[in-house]
Amino acid sequence: MKKVIFLLSVVLLSGCSAYQLVNSEVYNNADLSAYKTYRIVNLDEGKLPPIMTEIDFYNISNAIRTQMTERGFTESPTSNLLVNIGLTVQTKVETEPAIPPGGFGGFPPYNGYYPYFVYPRSLYWQSYYANAKLITGIYKEGVLTMDLVNINTKEFLYSASVSTILDNGQGALRNVSEIQQAVQTLFSRFPVKPLTSNAKSN
Numbered sequence: 273m274k275k276v277i278f279l280l281s282v283v284l285l286s287g288c289s290a291y292q293l294v295n296s297e298v299y300n301n302a303d304l305s306a307y308k309t310y311r312i313v314n315l316d317e318g319k320l321p322p323i324m325t326e327i328d329f330y331n332i333s334n335a336i337r338t339q340m341t342e343r344g345f346t347e348s349p350t351s352n353l354l355v356n357i358g359l360t361v362q363t364k365v366e367t368e369p370a371i372p373p374g375g376f377g378g379f380p381p382y383n384g385y386y387p388y389f390v391y392p393r394s395l396y397w398q399s400y401y402a403n404a405k406l407i408t409g410i411y412k413e414g415v416l417t418m419d420l421v422n423i424n425t426k427e428f429l430y431s432a433s434v435s436t437i438l439d440n441g442q443g444a445l446r447n448v449s450e451i452q453q454a455v456q457t458l459f460s461r462f463p464v465k466p467l468t469s470n471a472k473s474n
Contacts, residue, residue: 291454294415295433296461302429304420305464309351310340313391321359321388323438328445329390332357335455336418342466352424358389358417359437387417396426414438418458434458 298304312333320329336355337347345353387393396419414436420429437446437454445451 290450291434291437291457293432293457293460294435295417295431297432298430298463299428302420302427304430304462307351307353308344308346309348310345310353310355310420311347311349311351312336312355313357315390318390318392320390322361324359324445328451329357331445331448331451332416332455335452336458338452339455339459339462342468343462343464344467345464352422353429354391354421354423356389356391356393356419356421358387358393358419360387360415360417361438387415389417389419393419396421396423396428416454416458430463432458432462 315326315329320326336357340347340355415433416435416437417431417433419431421427422429434454434457437451438444446454
């Protein structure tokens with residue numbers, strides 16, 4: 273029986289280790305619970321990161337939508353809370369500008385890896401990068417990053433990153449169920465908890 277329990281524990285642990293939360297940070301003392309609506313960036317506002325297909329984008333968006341809904345947020349096309357989506361992929365430094373389109377401002381590339389965002393991060397990032405706590409070392413291949421921004425004021429509110437959503441050796445993103453698991457990990461330290469969790473704790 274002990275051997276069976278031990279093997280089960282190993283399986284469970286290995287299953288949980290597929291995706292790792294590598295960053296979760298609130299900026300500017302933001303109170304995200306004060307926001308009631310949100311909107312996910314759309315492709316008219318930018319372009320897809322390299323290797324991300326439209327299907328990947330919609331799968332990631334749907335997984336984020338599920339997590340936001342569970343936390344009581346309502347999706348609205350006029351919301352000032354923008355959810356921006358970024359992906360870090362391997363690039364050749366010599367063929368890329370110092371700050372790639374849609375990349376992050378201020379920092380040099382980390383070992384040839386850049387995060388590319390659908391909505392250009394430089395439009396809201398440049399005012400904050402000097403004192404931001406993001407660790408450049410997390411930017412490795414396959415890291416999915418989510419930024420929350422007050423798009424009206426360009427105020428950077430929150431960022432979280434999870435690795436790795438690339439299918440090893442395939443050069444593509446993982447399937448739908450795996451993306452859902454990765455995004456669930458992405459929200460694991462989100463400052464607004466799911467409503468079901470709040471109900472259980474009361």
